[in-house]
Amino acid sequence: MSTYDITAFGALADPAHNSAPAIQKAIDAAHAAGGGTVLVPAGKEFMCGSIVLKSRVRLHLETGAVLRASADIGQYVNYEHLELFRKSDFCRFWIFALDAQEITIDGAGTLDGNSPAYVTERLPTHTKARNPRAQSVVLLGCQDVVLRGIRIINTPSWAVRPAGCDRVLIDGITILNDLGLVNSDGIDVDCSRSVRISNCHIEAGDDALSIKGRREIAQKYGACEDIVITNCTLESHCCAFRLGCESFVDFRRIVFADSTIRRSHRGIAIDCRDAAVIEDILITNIAVDTIHSPRVWWHEGEAIWICQVPYVPGHYGDDSKVARLRNIVFRDIAITTEQGVYVQGADGEHHPGDILFENVHVHLRKHTPHPAGFFDPRPNRPGFAPAGVEGVEEGTPWGSLFRHQLPAFFLDRAHDVTLRNCRVSWAKDMPQVYSHALEAHATPGLVLENFVGEAAHAGIPAIAVHGPQPVVRG
Amino acid sequence: MIDIAAHGAVPDGATDAAAAIQAAIDAATAAGGGTVVVPAGQAFLTGSFRLRSRVTLRLEPGSRLIAHPDIARYHNRTDEGLFGSVDFGRFWIWADDAEDIAIEGTGTLDGNGQAFTAEKRAENTIARNPRAQSVALFGCRRVRIRDIAIRNSPSWALRPCGCDDVVIDGITIDSDTGMVNTDGIDPDCCKRVVIRGCVIRCGDDGICLKTRKEVVGRYGTCEDIVISDCIVQSSCAAIKIGTESYGDIRNVLIRGCVIRDSDRGIVIDGRDDAVIENVTVSDCIIHTRLSHPVWWHEGEPIMVCPIRRPGGGPPARVRNLRFRGLAIRAERGIYLQGSAERPPADLRFEDIHLEIAPSSGYPAGRFDPRPCDPDFAPSGSEGAIERTRWGSLWTHASPAVFADHLDGLALRDVRVSWGGTPDPASTHALEAWHVDRLVIDGLQGGAARPDLPAIVAHGPQPTVRP
Numbered sequence: 001m002s003t004y005d006i007t008a009f010g011a012l013a014d015p016a017h018n019s020a021p022a023i024q025k026a027i028d029a030a031h032a033a034g035g036g037t038v039l040v041p042a043g044k045e046f047m048c049g050s051i052v053l054k055s056r057v058r059l060h061l062e063t064g065a066v067l068r069a070s071a072d073i074g075q076y077v078n079y080e081h082l083e084l085f086r087k088s089d090f091c092r093f094w095i096f097a098l099d100a101q102e103i104t105i106d107g108a109g110t111l112d113g114n115s116p117a118y119v120t121e122r123l124p125t126h127t128k129a130r131n132p133r134a135q136s137v138v139l140l141g142c143q144d145v146v147l148r149g150i151r152i153i154n155t156p157s158w159a160v161r162p163a164g165c166d167r168v169l170i171d172g173i174t175i176l177n178d179l180g181l182v183n184s185d186g187i188d189v190d191c192s193r194s195v196r197i198s199n200c201h202i203e204a205g206d207d208a209l210s211i212k213g214r215r216e217i218a219q220k221y222g223a224c225e226d227i228v229i230t231n232c233t234l235e236s237h238c239c240a241f242r243l244g245c246e247s248f249v250d251f252r253r254i255v256f257a258d259s260t261i262r263r264s265h266r267g268i269a270i271d272c273r274d275a276a277v278i279e280d281i282l283i284t285n286i287a288v289d290t291i292h293s294p295r296v297w298w299h300e301g302e303a304i305w306i307c308q309v310p311y312v313p314g315h316y317g318d319d320s321k322v323a324r325l326r327n328i329v330f331r332d333i334a335i336t337t338e339q340g341v342y343v344q345g346a347d348g349e350h351h352p353g354d355i356l357f358e359n360v361h362v363h364l365r366k367h368t369p370h371p372a373g374f375f376d377p378r379p380n381r382p383g384f385a386p387a388g389v390e391g392v393e394e395g396t397p398w399g400s401l402f403r404h405q406l407p408a409f410f411l412d413r414a415h416d417v418t419l420r421n422c423r424v425s426w427a428k429d430m431p432q433v434y435s436h437a438l439e440a441h442a443t444p445g446l447v448l449e450n451f452v453g454e455a456a457h458a459g460i461p462a463i464a465v466h467g468p469q470p471v472v473r474g
Numbered sequence: 475m476i477d478i479a480a481h482g483a484v485p486d487g488a489t490d491a492a493a494a495i496q497a498a499i500d501a502a503t504a505a506g507g508g509t510v511v512v513p514a515g516q517a518f519l520t521g522s523f524r525l526r527s528r529v530t531l532r533l534e535p536g537s538r539l540i541a542h543p544d545i546a547r548y549h550n551r552t553d554e555g556l557f558g559s560v561d562f563g564r565f566w567i568w569a570d571d572a573e574d575i576a577i578e579g580t581g582t583l584d585g586n587g588q589a590f591t592a593e594k595r596a597e598n599t600i601a602r603n604p605r606a607q608s609v610a611l612f613g614c615r616r617v618r619i620r621d622i623a624i625r626n627s628p629s630w631a632l633r634p635c636g637c638d639d640v641v642i643d644g645i646t647i648d649s650d651t652g653m654v655n656t657d658g659i660d661p662d663c664c665k666r667v668v669i670r671g672c673v674i675r676c677g678d679d680g681i682c683l684k685t686r687k688e689v690v691g692r693y694g695t696c697e698d699i700v701i702s703d704c705i706v707q708s709s710c711a712a713i714k715i716g717t718e719s720y721g722d723i724r725n726v727l728i729r730g731c732v733i734r735d736s737d738r739g740i741v742i743d744g745r746d747d748a749v750i751e752n753v754t755v756s757d758c759i760i761h762t763r764l765s766h767p768v769w770w771h772e773g774e775p776i777m778v779c780p781i782r783r784p785g786g787g788p789p790a791r792v793r794n795l796r797f798r799g800l801a802i803r804a805e806r807g808i809y810l811q812g813s814a815e816r817p818p819a820d821l822r823f824e825d826i827h828l829e830i831a832p833s834s835g836y837p838a839g840r841f842d843p844r845p846c847d848p849d850f851a852p853s854g855s856e857g858a859i860e861r862t863r864w865g866s867l868w869t870h871a872s873p874a875v876f877a878d879h880l881d882g883l884a885l886r887d888v889r890v891s892w893g894g895t896p897d898p899a900s901t902h903a904l905e906a907w908h909v910d911r912l913v914i915d916g917l918q919g920g921a922a923r924p925d926l927p928a929i930v931a932h933g934p935q936p937t938v939r940p
Contacts, residue, residue, distance in 0.1 A: 002515075035536015
């Protein structure tokens with residue numbers, strides 16, 4: 001037998017019945033037979049708590065089939081007992097696999113993470129939810145993973161997390177999460193290699209597509225390498241595409257291309273905080289639409305955001321460690337945004353650099369009612385401030401939100417940044433807080449080749465460079 | 475759905491399932507088409523079988539077809555003029571003149587390379603010949619290969635030959651990185667091929683477009699090829715056009731690929747008298763390194779080398795090659811080798827970041843244009859290290875970009891940097907010999923040593939813009 005219909009193992013299309021034990025039996029039977037297809041039949045909805053995928057099992061969701069996550073957190077396995085997750089908030093998983101090979105989830109059905117079950121309050125600005133919440137699809141230490149065609153909706157935390165995996169193919173999946181819900185990431189590639197993500201549509205309250213190396217698994221599973229992401233459409237109330245935040249492993253050889261970002265609170269972010277090497281990153285052919293956010297969100301509509309400000313010591317990362325960027329390329333990026341490109345370093349060794357912006361066209365307009373005029377490098381250590389701030393708008397233990405004029409490009413304590421064939425344009429009647437086409441502070445090795453752009457208002461210089469002056473060509 | 479077990483295939487690891495699989499395929503095609511299923515979790519030993527029109531071979535989860543160790547059980551076309559060569563005339567899973575065929579599912583085709591291994595050495599694997607190519611499709615139309623893994627192939631893993639409208643999507647190829655001829659995917663005289671989202675690790679070329687002598691008369695050119703989103707590692711060339719170019723190869727788009735830990739990155743060879751034109755390579759990351767001298771490669775991230783075979787006729791006419799947006803980390807530079815009789819025309823490199831740094835411990839400073847006449851030497855060579863009848867290996871200074879006998883080369887916004895302690899052979903950013911219409915626009919970085927000029931041009935002088 002190749003196919004294991006979950007209804008033959010006792011699953012009931014009854015929203016009150018936890019079908020997890022039945023689905024698990026089907027998975028175990030398929031696995032025991034050396035492999036097989038576990039079938040969720042067409043047009044039926046099943047509720048279940050945690051299930052564990054095993055080697056050579058394909059979970060096939062037929063057209064219209066739905067697996068809905070249990071509303072009862074007691075029906076989720078708590079993997080705190082795994083040494084790897086002992087110190088982690090993220091130790092509850094809905095659909096999980098550990099050290100398995102040849103795992104597939106496919107079909108035109110739906111995985112429903114049931115986030116409304118966790119919601120305590122819906123506000124106009126965001127959604128409040130109770131903890132703990134489970135991550136939906138977590139594959140740890142697996143090889144040869146295929147996710148194809150499925151729809152994933154309403155995950156209360158991260159939707160898909162390949163962690164410590166090799167050879168992962170994610171093709172044509174759709175993730176639709178609550179845009180108001182923090183931690184409802186789309187895809188988090190964590191310490192994994194040979195990953196291909198294509199043709200996906202992701203809407204997520206937290207990061208839509210993130211590459212990271214989380215502290216608890218970094219040592220065992222190692223670097224994020226050889227990752228190609230193409231033809232995706234992303235929307236997020238945090239970062240649409242992000243490298244880092246947690247970067248306890250090196251990131252190298254990553255292509256992000258031919259994709260769009262819409263109505264996101266931050267477009268493309270590189271968080272280089274922890275002691276990683278981030279090298280040979282190609283980000284090309286992306287159309288970006290970013291907007292300001294309600295104050296509750298930690299993002300200021302930056303189309304591109306690169307931040308190497310140390311964290312609060314001991315909280316997120318190790319203050320003593322320094323990330324290194326090498327050969328970071330942004331090419332052919334068309335941006336319409338409420339806030340431009342932001343590159344933020346700090347004193348000491350915290351200088352992001354070796355960055356090329358080529359054919360990056362930034363068009364600024366202000367069309368949402370959300371407040372403008374702020375820089376948000378959080379989380380960061382207390383006492384840090386970007387150059388040129390006009391005051392602290394809001395202080396927190398994780399750093400401050402600062403009042404600042406809004407240039408199209410802002411570079412502070414970076415090094416070896418080249419802007420080649422970059423262009424800035426402004427909508428009519430921009431608010432007074434918008435300023436230069438380019439503002440740079442303490443950025444040695446700045447090169448401007450064919451930089452085209454005026455300031456937002458008459459009487460303001462287009463380019464304001466403090467410290468070492470740029471090499472200008474063309 | 476036709477289960478091969480229903481036709482008598484026995485998953486005992488000893489019985490040859492070929493006849494049963496063939497019976498299932500023949501039944502499906504006789505019914506007007508169908509899906510032949512290799513059942514989940516079962517491993518079948520099998521000799522050759524033939525795919526037929528309108529049949530999908532579906533490899534269920536955990537299923538495996540293992541190639542038979544007995545070479546006598548393979549389809550043998552070595553007696554046909556068409557496939558005359560002893561090395562390349564045996565096939566495991568094959569089709570001829572079929573349409574609407576597919577191989578799909580997450581199961582595995584295991585080429586049983588171990589059975590064709592004579593000796594495993596530290597630096598390479600010695601194969602036992604003859605060996606069979608694993609999946610060879612001749613003259614087929616509308617071919618789809620998706621999700622499967624092809625492992626341990628003893629020779630080429632997948633050869634669409636003379637096929638039109640081919641989609642190869644999300645497959646994994648994993649072969650012995652020490653064994654020669656274990657190519658990944660070799661589209662040979664094909665038209666309209668898409669290869670995307672594949673992970674390939676193998677000993678010989680990863681993806682190789684070609685027009686072989688024995689088939690070109692029947693199947694003609696190789697045209698309209700898209701290769702994207704692939705991750706490739708090879709002990710030869712990761713992605714290559716050639717070496718055989720007995721028919722034209724044109725309109726090739728290579729985009730968004732990651733090449734890792736390979737002996738050569740992207741190679742356009744063309745030893746035979748046809749046209750290779752309109753090739754675009756964009757937004758790729760390339761890491762190459764030197765390796766044990768047993769391998770005929772010298773860590774070139776990009777190599778263009780249409781020259782005569784030993785004793786051969788004129789090489790390919792190569793024209794209109796565009797390389798844009800490449801992040802390269804390599805142990806040696808880009809190698810562009812033409813000849814006076816057929817200089818490659820109109821090569822353009824734009825937005826190239828080229829960092830050269832030692833990593834393997836093997837020395838740079840050797841140029842390897844083989845196969846070619848033993849007397850063929852790159853301009854500026856300092857003497858032969860090794861002479862064979864297939865050509866010679868030369869001592870040569872190691873610039874970041876070497877260009878010899880080209881008709882039109884533009885370098886725009888190329889950045890050269892030298893990392894670590896440069897190999898002593900490292901020299902200029904660009905060394906050019908006999909390059910007509912050489913334009914250098916916005917070269918950044920310089921020679922490996924301050925006493926050397928960034929650019930040295932012998933023959934026509936370049937137009938240089940800052």
